[in-house]
Amino acid sequence: MWAAVASALLRAKVRQAGTCSLPRGPKGRSAVAAAALPPRCWQRTARAGHTAQPRSMKAEIQKVEALEENHFVCVHWEDGSESRFPCVWLRDNCQCPDCFLDSAKARKLLFEDLDVNIVVKDVTLTDGKKISVTWPDEHTSEYEAKWLKKRCFSEEAREEMRKDLFLPERQYWGSDLQLLELPFEEVLCSDESAYKWLCTLKKVGIVLLTGAPAQQGELVKLGHRIGFLRLTFYGPTWQVQDKTDANNVAYTTGKLSFHTDYPVMQHPPGVQFLHCIKQTAAGGESEVVDGLHVANKLKKQNPQAFQILSSTAVDYTDVGVDYCDFAMQCKQKIIDIDYRGQAVRINYNNATRDTVLDIPAEKVRPFYAALKEFDDLLNSREHKFTYKMKPGDVVTFDNWRLLHGRRSYRSGATVTRHLEGAYADWDVVMSRLRILRKRLLGRN
Numbered sequence: 010m011w012a013a014v015a016s017a018l019l020r021a022k023v024r025q026a027g028t029c030s031l032p033r034g035p036k037g038r039s040a041v042a043a044a045a046l047p048p049r050c051w052q053r054t055a056r057a058g059h060t061a062q063p064r065s066m067k068a069e070i071q072k073v074e075a076l077e078e079n080h081f082v083c084v085h086w087e088d089g090s091e092s093r094f095p096c097v098w099l100r101d102n103c104q105c106p107d108c109f110l111d112s113a114k115a116r117k118l119l120f121e122d123l124d125v126n127i128v129v130k131d132v133t134l135t136d137g138k139k140i141s142v143t144w145p146d147e148h149t150s151e152y153e154a155k156w157l158k159k160r161c162f163s164e165e166a167r168e169e170m171r172k173d174l175f176l177p178e179r180q181y182w183g184s185d186l187q188l189l190e191l192p193f194e195e196v197l198c199s200d201e202s203a204y205k206w207l208c209t210l211k212k213v214g215i216v217l218l219t220g221a222p223a224q225q226g227e228l229v230k231l232g233h234r235i236g237f238l239r240l241t242f243y244g245p246t247w248q249v250q251d252k253t254d255a256n257n258v259a260y261t262t263g264k265l266s267f268h269t270d271y272p273v274m275q276h277p278p279g280v281q282f283l284h285c286i287k288q289t290a291a292g293g294e295s296e297v298v299d300g301l302h303v304a305n306k307l308k309k310q311n312p313q314a315f316q317i318l319s320s321t322a323v324d325y326t327d328v329g330v331d332y333c334d335f336a337m338q339c340k341q342k343i344i345d346i347d348y349r350g351q352a353v354r355i356n357y358n359n360a361t362r363d364t365v366l367d368i369p370a371e372k373v374r375p376f377y378a379a380l381k382e383f384d385d386l387l388n389s390r391e392h393k394f395t396y397k398m399k400p401g402d403v404v405t406f407d408n409w410r411l412l413h414g415r416r417s418y419r420s421g422a423t424v425t426r427h428l429e430g431a432y433a434d435w436d437v438v439m440s441r442l443r444i445l446r447k448r449l450l451g452r453n
């Protein structure tokens with residue numbers, strides 16, 4: 010579904026750029042119509058184990074009944090499928106003004122006032138569109154069919170809701186990356202372009218914005234476009250250039266091997282922006298690699314190395330002065346995994362990896378060997394993508410997923426290369442993405 014939406018937008022005519030200098034795009038709904046969207050709720054039918062996909066999102070209820078000693082309310086849909094709602098959940102989610110503060114879209118009902126063993130006293134259906142529940146204390150709750158359908162507890166419906174809320178789909182890539190380019194100005198002005206930018210950033214992990222003015226201050230506009238930037242000890246935005254007494258290896262002319270930024274933070278910045286203001290003639294090329302893709306490969310190729318990197322806590326350190334003085338320390342696994350053992354975040358910067366290594370001596374060499382395996386895979390020709398930024402280019406990428414690097418360049422009497430950088434949090438980016446989607450497609 011997501012792919013269909015994205016391609017609909019690809020085909021959509023983008024508003025003419027060049028006339029708008031405001032960081033926020035124009036309001037109002039897009040011409041991109043909410044095409045017939047597939048349903049996002051499938052219910053279990055009466056036949057055990059079988060699931061039926063409702064024919065449409067039209068939520069019409071045929072019949073409603075209490076089941077299992079009134080601990081469940083069973084909704085029979087018009088298309089023959091059914092959904093079972095636990096009573097404790099129904100009571101917890103009563104939408105009446107006593108239980109729910111509509112202006113905040115938040116629950117007023119206190120947990121201490123919720124009886125977790127509650128059963129329904131009575132349940133009735135109103136014209137196929139609404140059910141009404143009476144509770145033992147005579148409190149009544151009403152639930153709309155559409156609202157219920159979205160919240161159906163079936164495996165399929167929950168998966169669909171999960172996809173809708175978090176857009177977990179990923180497109181892995183290697184040296185074959187098709188780097189999406191969008192005009193910087195259009196992303197600032199057009200909601201369609203901004204939506205395409207953020208969708209691709211989430212799915213692919215990298216998007217290049219082009220044609221930005223080659224001057225400082227443009228990333229602040231991008232920050233306003235999503236909401237706000239993430240402040241760190243290097244400042245609200247930071248200048249990547251050759252500096253005397255550099256407080257970070259990035260601020261030299263040296264090669265930067267593949268790294269993620271700021272693994273020394275417990276919650277490293279999710280998204281990074283780099284705006285090229287000045288580029289040197291020789292050297293200074295950029296490299297990126299899909300770290301999660303490579304981690305998946307490592308898991309297959311060398312499960313032992315993957316196991317070590319996803320379980321060993323590595324110390325990171327960063328001490329100095331910039332926005333203010335700082336003395337950062339953090340323990341991170343180089344490969345963060347979720348409850349299923351799937352790689353979800355890379356935390357690796359060789360420059361800030363501490364000299365302190367808090368593991369038993371006999372585990373040290375196996376750790377280095379595992380890291381070497383990962384580093385070799387990251388650097389393999391088939392995985393990395395190389396490009397050279399031009400003044401006006403703004404590369405935006407997922408700093409939890411990609412590793413980036415830079416080739417060295419020669420230092421000069423004056424500054425020959427200058428990038429401005431900034432960070433954003435995935436929470437903020439995803440929030441903007443959901444708002445843009447709702448505005449453009451008319452749904453949550």
Ligand SMILES: C[N+](C)(C)CCCC(=O)O
Nearest residue numbers: 243257259270271272358
């Ligand atoms: C570019 N800069 C200095 C803001 C951060 C570099 C990344 C790091 O030290 O982890």
Ligand SMILES: O=C(O)CCC(=O)C(=O)O
Nearest residue numbers: 249259265270295414415
């Ligand atoms: O100079 C570059 O191209 C990249 C800089 C970088 O990785 C950083 O500042 O963290």
Ligand SMILES: [Fe+2]
Nearest residue numbers: 259269270413
């Ligand atoms: Fe970096």
Ligand SMILES: [Zn+2]
Nearest residue numbers: 103105107108
């Ligand atoms: Zn209520």
